[in-house]
Amino acid sequence: MRTAVVVGTGLIGTSAGLALAERGLTVHLEDADPDAARTASSLGAGTTEPADGPVDLAIIAVPPALVGKVLADCQRRNLARWYTDVASVKAGPRSEVVALGCDTTRYIGSHPMAGRERSGPLAARADLFEGRPWVLTPTADTDTETLNAALELVALCGAMPIVMDAAEHDRAVALVSHAPQLVSSLVAARLEHADETAIRLSGQGVRDVTRIAASNPGMWVDILSANAGAVADVLQEVAADLGETVTALRALEAAQEGERRAGAAGIEAVMRRGNTGQSRIPGKHGSPPTRYETVAVVLGDQPGELGRLFGEVGAVGVNIEDVAIEHSTGQQVGFVQLSVAPGAVGPLTAALRSGGWSVRD
Structure with a gap:
């Protein structure tokens, strides 16, 4: 895959554009709101210039209710060789795609299980999908090349493909x-x-x-x-x-x-x-859940304190599995909760205290 078009430059579409552009693909951007497309382009997600001919893959990043209509328009314009959408619901859009008479051999529904509480292109990140599940919902008439194109998209974005039935996904x-x-x-x-x-x-x-x-x-x-x-x-x-x-x-x-x-x-x-x-919620990288223990460190409100803490944890040779920051209301301090392997708690606590950090019991 060398070329793609992203139709819809919100959080998911722009993040996909950023990820593909970072990997050397030529990405074209379309949006009903030209300002959104220009914003995504300014962030490095691609170009707002139209492609000279059909691209390899069209990524339709619009709300579920619009997927069928947008796909039909894209196929009418012969925008790409293959098509996928990234809406978070699959069965309804699939039914509409069929009802509109779209070419379903060259289309596959998909859904990256990633997002943020913020929306729009300014919230996008190139690493949004890394390590995250990305559901693909092929049907009996999905062409093998279409599935392969979707699998390549998932790989380029650093995600993990999961094949499911559309209704099961919903x-x-x-x-x-x-x-x-x-x-x-x-x-x-x-x-x-x-x-x-x-x-x-x-x-x-x-x-x-x-x-x-x-x-x-x-x-x-x-x-x-x-x-x-x-x-x-x-x-x-x-x-x-x-x-x-x-x-x-x-x-x-x-x-x-x-x-x-x-x-x-x-x-x-x-x-x-x-x-x-x-x-039962999977742990890191989809592995079986692991029980970690927490080391709570008092953090002053000065620039560079968090980086200094992480540096000292790394120097001890401890891997941070997760981190949460709890702010103290009305105080210029916070508490950083470091999730680490149980066996690392003692050595890490001792090392941090010897380095002058205040570790809560």
């Missing part, structure tokens, strides 16, 4: 992406009119849960409209669990000891189910 993303987005927004909505004193108590827990609540509502309406039934099914199950949890919490306030024990058992049961579910 049920899966309802569970692991779409419903969590709404749950995050629901939790964050409780903060809208909360007392300022309560807000100032916010710690890493509420920050973690509500991070994706900063996402663009308009974009998510487009996504959820295309997968509403599957998301509603997941949230209905969540609602049932919430109802049982509320009942258990009320029981903890009861006068009868038997009711309180039943309430405690109910809370413990749902939390243990959560432990089990969370433990």
Whole structure:
């Protein structure tokens, strides 16, 4: 693959353009909003000049409801040899593609499982897809060369290909992406009119849960409209669990000891189910989940402090598996939580303390 066109220069489209351009491909950019395409081009994602003839691959990065219409237009213009879309819902767009009479031998649906709470070309990153799953949804009439082109795209972007049925994909993303987005927004909505004193108590827990609540509502309406039934099914199950949890919490306030024990058992049961579910989330590079331990370091609010800390951790020979920064409200310090292998906790803690760092027990 040497040439590509990206149709739609939002976060995903621009990130794909950046990744391909970095690997030497000639990338052409199109967008209904010319300013967005020019912004993506200024970032290095490609050129807004049209291609002289058909490119190797067209990447359609538009909302799910527009995929069929845009694909039909691209094929009418003979824009590329092969086509894929990167919308986060697959079954609906696939049905529309068929209904519009598009050439389905040269088209394959796909979905990179990557994103950010920010949208638009300015949020794009060339490494957005690295190490992330990228779902491909071929059908019986997908040509082998079309599949190979999509696989090459995934490889060029540093992602991991996963082949799934379109409907299976939509049920899966309802569970692991779409419903969590709404749950995050629901939790964050409780903060809208909360007392300022309560807000100032916010710690890493509420920050973690509500991070994706900063996402663009308009974009998510487009996504959820295309997968509403599957998301509603997941949230209905969540609602049932919430109802049982509320009942258990009320029981903890009861006068009868038997009711309180039943309430405690109910809370413990749902939390243990959560432990089990969370433990199934894959670890780094899709490997089985690994238990890490946390080393919490007090970090001053001076330029270069974080880099200096990472440098000293590297000098000890410890690999940081994950990192989180918790800010201290009203104070010029924060806490960096370094996730490391259990066996590294002792040596790392001792080395950092000897180097003058304050490590919390």
